[in-house]
Amino acid sequence: MAYxxxxxxxxxxxxxxxxxxxxxxxxxxxxxxxxxxPQLIQDAADAVQNTAFNRYPDPxxxxxxxxxxxxxxxxxxxxTAGNGSDELISLLISNFLMKGETIVTTAPDFSMYTFYPxxxxxxxxxxxxxxxxxxxxxxxxxxxxxxxxxxxxxxxPCNPTSLGFTREEVVQIIESLPDVLTVVDEAYMDFxxxxxxxxxxxxxxxxxxxxxTCSKMGLAALRLGFSVSNEKLTGLxxxxxxxxxxxxxxxxxxxxxxxxxxxxxxxxxxxxxSRDSLLHGIEEILFRYPGAFQLYRSCTNFxxxxxxxAEQLYxxxxxxxxxARQFPGFLRITAGAPAENQAFLAVMxxxxxxxxxxxxxx
Numbered sequence: 263m264a265y266x267x268x269x270x271x272x273x274x275x276x277x278x279x280x281x282x283x284x285x286x287x288x289x290x291x292x293x294x295x296x297x298x299x300p301q302l303i304q305d306a307a308d309a310v311q312n313t314a315f316n317r318y319p320d321p322x323x324x325x326x327x328x329x330x331x332x333x334x335x336x337x338x339x340x341x342t343a344g345n346g347s348d349e350l351i352s353l354l355i356s357n358f359l360m361k362g363e364t365i366v367t368t369a370p371d372f373s374m375y376t377f378y379p380x381x382x383x384x385x386x387x388x389x390x391x392x393x394x395x396x397x398x399x400x401x402x403x404x405x406x407x408x409x410x411x412x413x414x415x416x417x418x419p420c421n422p423t424s425l426g427f428t429r430e431e432v433v434q435i436i437e438s439l440p441d442v443l444t445v446v447d448e449a450y451m452d453f454x455x456x457x458x459x460x461x462x463x464x465x466x467x468x469x470x471x472x473x474x475t476c477s478k479m480g481l482a483a484l485r486l487g488f489s490v491s492n493e494k495l496t497g498l499x500x501x502x503x504x505x506x507x508x509x510x511x512x513x514x515x516x517x518x519x520x521x522x523x524x525x526x527x528x529x530x531x532x533x534x535x536s537r538d539s540l541l542h543g544i545e546e547i548l549f550r551y552p553g554a555f556q557l558y559r560s561c562t563n564f565x566x567x568x569x570x571x572a573e574q575l576y577x578x579x580x581x582x583x584x585x586a587r588q589f590p591g592f593l594r595i596t597a598g599a600p601a602e603n604q605a606f607l608a609v610m611x612x613x614x615x616x617x618x619x620x621x622x623x624x
Contacts, residue, residue, distance in 0.1 A: 270380055277374065287605055289596040290585040292421065292450075292564050294480040295536065296529045302519060309514040319510040322500060326513045329520040330488050334474070340464050340490050342499045343508045343516075347449060347475045347487030348374060350499075354471060354489075355413070356382040357502040358443055364411040368397060370589060372421050372447065387411060395423040395558060395566075399431045403438045414439060417447040419454055422587065422594045424560035426450075429458045436460075436467050447473040452530050453537065454561035464491050471495060478563055479526055481519060484512045533563050536597040541565050543607040544595075551614045568592035575613050582609045 298306070320326075323343035331338035344350035355378045359365060362384065367375040369388040379386040389405040391397045406414050414435070419426030427435075436444050444467075451459045451474075464470055472490040476482075486508070489499060508516075519526065537560055544565060548557055555569035568591055569575075576588040584606055587594040595606060 270383060274380070277377070285583055286580075287584045287598065287602045289598050289602065289606060290587040290594075291482075292478060292562075292587075292594075292596045293482045294478060294529065294533060294563070295597070295599040295602065296480055296532060298480060298519065299525060302522060302525065305518055306515045309518060310511060313510050313514060315510075317510075318506050319508060319513055321505045321507075323508050323513050326508070326517045326520075327488070329517040330474075333520045333523055333526075334461055334490075336461055336464070336490055339493055340496055342489045342491075342496055342503070343513070344487045344489065344503070345507050345512075346477070346485040347447065347473045347489075349503075349507060350473055350487055350489045351375070351415070351445075351447075352378045352381075353499060353502055354443075354445055355379055355384065355415075357498070359384045359413055363413075364409050365413040365415060366402070366406045366409060366411040367414075368402065368416045368420070370395070370420075370422055372417050372449075375415050375417075385409075391423070393556075395420075395425055395568075399427065399434045399438075403435060406439055406442055411442060413443045413445065415445040415447070417449060418458075419450045419561045421450060421562065422564075422566055422589055422592075424558050424562045424564060424566045424594075426454055426458060426561050429460060432460050433463070436463075436470055440469060443469050443471065445471045445473065449473065449475045449478060450562040452479060453534055453563045461490060468492055468494065476516060476519070480529055481516065484516055486512055486516045533597055536600070536603060537563055537565065539600070540595065540597050540603045540606070543603065544610070547607070547611055547614060550611075551618060554614055554617075564594050564596045566592060566594050571617070575610070578613050579606070579609055582612075584609055 326343050327341040328338040330341050351374060355365060359382060364385040364387055365379050366387045366389055369390045376386050387409040389397055389402050418432060432446060446460055448459055461472055464472060474488045476484060476486040541560055544557055548554060555567045557567045572588060572591055572593050576586055576593060579586050
């Protein structure tokens with residue numbers, strides 16, 4: 263009798279990022295357009311030289327978690343380091359939910375939130391956002407209660423909508439669902455107001471986990487993420503994760519870079535300025551072509567806009583050497599270097615000019 267693939271793996275499709283093509287301007291992956299400074303790169307090279315490659319890494323990444331705690335002003339004993347926040351999302355879903363239990367996610371949101379529940383054989387109920395890409399805290403709370411969910415997971419600010427819940431709204435959700443594990447992914451919070459973060463509230467609630475990542479601030483290559491929760495939940499995550507989940511090089515370089523707070527904050531400010539410049543340029547195009555698309559105010563490192571011809575613009579951009587992230591009916595554009603933003607805006611202007619000319623019969 264031939265071996266048969268089980269049901270949860272049949273039809274499973276891998277996450278396929280846009281390929282790195284030489285000569286293409288990449289505005290699709292929400293990476294930072296800024297690399298580390300030459301001095302930090304040299305310091306990272308020195309750290310490599312001092313690494314004991316014959317030894318396993320620290321299983322709890324203590325120095326790295328302390329550096330994270332110092333950077334964000336949280337207790338290092340509340341921090342778990344992960345091989346990217348993706349690993350931590352997978353750990354939370356596969357270990358804090360039993361087979362057949364329910365998780366609530368929002369839609370649209372990060373695509374991997376609906377991927378891991380399938381592997382964990384849990385039910386995923388999506389709270390669908392309206393045309394404004396928003397959802398009220400109460401609707402989210404009602405969806406969780408109605409579905410009898412054991413976990414709620416959402417990004418704040420949201421990828422890919424670029425919008426966010428306020429701190430007060432997130433607290434409302436947490437306090438209204440005391441028997442539900444609320445996982446708040448703050449991957450993009452560094453580009454908003456830190457007063458909207460719920461970091462620091464983890465000791466107050468026994469049902470809160472906060473996720474963070476270093477990928478958006480210029481360390482995408484390291485695959486480094488963190489969770490923050492009270493000591494009980496952190497202890498459970500330490501027990502559930504693999505023993506040496508974050509390699510020694512990532513620990514060393516991550517701790518080194520997190521120790522350079524002024525440098526990182528300078529980079530974040532430059533990314534915010536790039537986002538604002540990109541948003542302003544798109545607003546000017548919308549002014550010239552009123553009603554051509556729906557633009558959303560961004561508190562992330564990208565800009566999102568919706569319109570019926572999103573697929574056509576995506577194809578046109580690719581033909582012009584610019585990659586964007588396409589979703590059904592809308593596009594997400596990562597803030598790039600000034601020249602990259604200008605190149606994108608020129609192509610977008612060209613697209614809508616041609617579209618307008620055709621519609622007028624020109």
